[in-house]
Amino acid sequence: MRDDAAVGMPDQIAAALEPYGLVQRGGFVFDEGNASSLSARGFRSVVLIGHHGSSIWPHFTGWRQDHPDVVDPLDQWSKDVLTAVAAEFDATAVFPSDRPYLPFQQWAIRAENLRPSPLGILIHPLYGLWHAYRGALLFDRVLEFPRNGPQPHPCDDCQGKPCLSRCPVHAFSDGGYDVVRCRGHLASDEGQACLHGGCLARLACPVGREHNYNAPQMRFHMDAFAKG
Ligand code: B12
Ligand code: SF4
Ligand code: SF4
Numbered sequence: 001m002r003d004d005a006a007v008g009m010p011d012q013i014a015a016a017l018e019p020y021g022l023v024q025r026g027g028f029v030f031d032e033g034n035a036s037s038l039s040a041r042g043f044r045s046v047v048l049i050g051h052h053g054s055s056i057w058p059h060f061t062g063w064r065q066d067h068p069d070v071v072d073p074l075d076q077w078s079k080d081v082l083t084a085v086a087a088e089f090d091a092t093a094v095f096p097s098d099r100p101y102l103p104f105q106q107w108a109i110r111a112e113n114l115r116p117s118p119l120g121i122l123i124h125p126l127y128g129l130w131h132a133y134r135g136a137l138l139f140d141r142v143l144e145f146p147r148n149g150p151q152p153h154p155c156d157d158c159q160g161k162p163c164l165s166r167c168p169v170h171a172f173s174d175g176g177y178d179v180v181r182c183r184g185h186l187a188s189d190e191g192q193a194c195l196h197g198g199c200l201a202r203l204a205c206p207v208g209r210e211h212n213y214n215a216p217q218m219r220f221h222m223d224a225f226a227k228g
Pocket of ligand 1: 095097103119131177
């Protein structure tokens with residue numbers, strides 16, 4: 001285990017993640033007396049871990065060459081990497097795919113002051129819709145985090161909200177996201193543009209376009225999503 005000092009721990013974690021293209025996405029201390037099952041299990045703090053754009057892609061694809069038969073390779077890569085990092089810091093790693101689902105987006109809203117886009121995905125002022133979470137580290141002690149100031153929410157001033165009008169099958173409406181309609185389109189001949197090039201609604205967003213996933217990563221995520 002590394003230095004146990006609570007102050008500076010998030011920075012040490014960031015340094016340990018850097019070789020994998022992963023980034024520390026902020027964290028917080030669970031509220032005192034919170035009745036959630038995590039507090040009941042003695043966890044006091046959480047640090048979120050994820051990626052911006054295609055930062056993980058070279059590391060993940062290198063690992064994948066050595067693990068060609070793994071069924072959910074990105075999940076397994078995340079587990080391999082983050083379980084080892086967690087051990088260095090005497091923490092417990094948890095993952096977005098763990099059941100029952102952990103509230104990763106609620107955690108992210110608190111950790112980085114992000115807000116949801118009309119598509120349901122959280123939007124980041126710099127990275128737009130091109131970021132996600134690969135796991136989180138839970139600590140049985142109180143860590144110190146820098147105070148988060150208010151963040152601009154790009155959707156507030158977005159002219160015309162193009163993300164809401166680009167889906168060819170109108171999967172986004174006031175009623176939410178129609179995943180059946182979206183997957184139906186991806187399975188059709190007309191849906192090949194989305195399947196190969198990425199979600200047209202997500203791509204319509206002008207924020208953080210320079211962080212769009214590279215073509216192989218875009219295809220990987222769309223394939224995984226289309227398969228369900
Ligand atoms: C189940 C699930 C889905 C389901 C249902 C989503 C839903 N209606 O909640 C489906 C299959 C539809 C889905 C789709 C996608 N998802 Co999804 N999904 C999840 C998962 C595994 C669990 C969600 C959940 O129930 N959490 C439990 C509740 C208690 O947590 P919560 O934080 O309180 O829940 C929030 C969400 O439910 C959110 N929400 C509500 N409606 C919608 C609709 C959509 C489309 C999304 C993404 C979120 C969302 O609001 C809640 C409050 O903030 C999460 C990981 C996780 N553990 O949270 C990823 C997660 C939310 N998904 C994510 C992503 C990126 C996607 C996709 C874009 C996949 C892709 N191809 O890359 C697509 C969207 C497709 C599109 N065209 O836009 C990311 C979002 C990252 C971000 N920037 O916010 C997450 C966090 C996974 C990750 N590894 O980072 N997803
Ligand atoms: S297109 Fe506009 S409203 Fe839609 S996610 Fe991007 S900034 Fe937000
Ligand atoms: S992937 Fe295509 S069909 Fe699905 S929501 Fe995005 S634009 Fe619509």
